[in-house]
Amino acid sequence: MIPRTRLPAELLRLSQAQAGVLSRQQAQGLGLSDRVVERLIQNGDWQRVAAGIYRLEPETWLQLAWAGVLLGGQGSAIGGRSAAHLHGWLKQPPSPVTIFTYNDFRIRRDPRWQFVRSGRIGRGEPARTRPAQTIIDLAATSTAEELITLLAEATAFGRVNPAEVLQLAGNIARLPNRRLLQDTLGMVAEGAQSPLETRYLTTVERAHRLPKALRQASPAHRYRTDCWYRDYGVIVELDGAAYHRGAARTIDLERDNLHRINDLITLRFNWQLVTSDPCGVALQVAAALRHRGWQGSPSRCSRCKAVHFPP
Numbered sequence: 001m002i003p004r005t006r007l008p009a010e011l012l013r014l015s016q017a018q019a020g021v022l023s024r025q026q027a028q029g030l031g032l033s034d035r036v037v038e039r040l041i042q043n044g045d046w047q048r049v050a051a052g053i054y055r056l057e058p059e060t061w062l063q064l065a066w067a068g069v070l071l072g073g074q075g076s077a078i079g080g081r082s083a084a085h086l087h088g089w090l091k092q093p094p095s096p097v098t099i100f101t102y103n104d105f106r107i108r109r110d111p112r113w114q115f116v117r118s119g120r121i122g123r124g125e126p127a128r129t130r131p132a133q134t135i136i137d138l139a140a141t142s143t144a145e146e147l148i149t150l151l152a153e154a155t156a157f158g159r160v161n162p163a164e165v166l167q168l169a170g171n172i173a174r175l176p177n178r179r180l181l182q183d184t185l186g187m188v189a190e191g192a193q194s195p196l197e198t199r200y201l202t203t204v205e206r207a208h209r210l211p212k213a214l215r216q217a218s219p220a221h222r223y224r225t226d227c228w229y230r231d232y233g234v235i236v237e238l239d240g241a242a243y244h245r246g247a248a249r250t251i252d253l254e255r256d257n258l259h260r261i262n263d264l265i266t267l268r269f270n271w272q273l274v275t276s277d278p279c280g281v282a283l284q285v286a287a288a289l290r291h292r293g294w295q296g297s298p299s300r301c302s303r304c305k306a307v308h309f310p311p
Contacts, residue, residue, distance in 0.1 A: 007032075017125065020057030021049060023070045050110065061093035062126075068113045069126045072101035077122025080114075080141075083134040086124070087160075089153040100129065131160035132168045140176035144184060148198040151188045162188060196238045196271050197226055203278035207301035210285060211294065220262050223255040232292035235259055235266045236285060238274065265292065279304045 011030040015022050027037055037054065040046040046054045053067045065086070069076045077083075080098035084090045096113050100120035120129050129137065135154060139147055154160040162185045169175055169182070187198050197215070205213065205227075213227035219235065227236035237252075256266050265288050269281050279301065286298040 015056050018066045018070075019060060019062040019126075021053060021055045021063050021066045021070065024052040024054070026070075027054070061095075061097075064112055065097050066126045068097045068099040068115075069122075071113070072099045072115060073103045075119070075122070076101040076103070076127065077120045078126055078128040079116065079120055079134065080137055083128040084138060084150060084154075086126075086128045087131055087134060087154065089150055089159075132164045135160060135165050136169055136172070136175065136181065139181040139184075142177070142180075144180055145198065147180065147184045148187060149194060151184055152194060155188055194238070196274060199271075199274050199278070200227070200236070200238055200269070200281075203301075203303075204274065204282045204285065207278065208282035208286070208298040208304075209296075210282060210298060211289065211296070219264055220258050222258060225255075225259075229289060229292075232289045232294055233264050234285070234288045234292055235264050237266060237268045239268055239270050 008030050011022070011027065011032070014026060014030070024034070024037065028034070037046065041048060041054070046056055047059075049055050049059075049063070049067045050071060053070055055063055055067075057063070065078055065082060069078060077100050078086060078097065079100045081090060081094040082098045085093050096111060098114045098116060100116050100118050100122075102119050103117075120133060122128060123130050128134070131154060135151065138150060142150065151160075151162070155162060166182065166185060169178060175181070184198075187201055204210070211229055211231070213229050213236065215227060216224050217228045217230070218224055219228050219230070225235050226238045229235070239252075259266050267285060267288055273281055282298050282301075286294070289296075
């Protein structure tokens with residue numbers, strides 16, 4: 001019987017720091033020969049992840065991320081949606097793992113990784129693009145709805161500063177979707193925190209030149225609201241599919257009752273109403289605002305031909 005190989009403590013610590021993966025170069029640097037590594041693989045103690053990359057623990061997404069950085073070599077960094085996941089903005093780990101690498105060598109195509117030959121500054125363990133750079137990279141391939149959701153999550157709790165993103169974008173001569181990025185950052189700065197809130201802001205409020213609402217404010221100093229027209233005592237709540245069930249429904253009722261006690265009108269609109277009939281939604285909001293003293297009138301947008309506007 002071949003005696004079980006006793007691994008150096010430093011090697012085990014490095015493996016644990018890297019989610020259970022090591023490179024051949026790291027193993028050699030810590031005293032293991034290729035012969036010992038092959039014996040560990042044959043015994044089933046180690047598993048080969050890719051050429052020159054081994055795992056000592058059951059496979060996880062984070063292992064693949066580490067393996068990609070090790071494959072990419074010095075200066076490599078995780079980017080794109082993979083970096084967004086590591087930053088905590090995306091719940092589901094994406095596949096493949098995106099790796100930016102300086103190295104000019106051919107890496108065999110593997111569906112687990114997408115290697116992009118481009119320089120990026122990496123931070124953290126494993127190295128990933130910094131938040132502002134991650135936003136800019138994703139803006140090139142995102143829709144407006146995807147970008148607003150990402151930015152709303154990224155800017156929560158101060159994890160990324162929109163001003164930093166704009167400054168970095170200004171230093172890039174050719175930036176795909178620059179206008180989309182700038183417009184989306186503007187909407188997030190106004191308080192939009194979901195694709196539905198963005199739709200309302202652009203296709204209802206701005207398109208029909210309604211008064212500008214306060215977003216994520218607390219009229220009764222208890223619950224935050226999606227849109228609050230403070231001068232007129234009108235609240236607009238935008239409800240996604242997850243609302244109006246169970247505890248969320250109870251909270252909605254408590255919030256609406258509290259606002260009604262404080263003489264605030266609450267209008268509620270869902271995704272279907274805002275996306276299929278933004279002009280009709282604008283008319284309802286305008287009617288509530290006029291009832292509370294607004295002297296203006298909603299403007300017609302490009303979709304308003306089929307809608308009868310009051311004089």
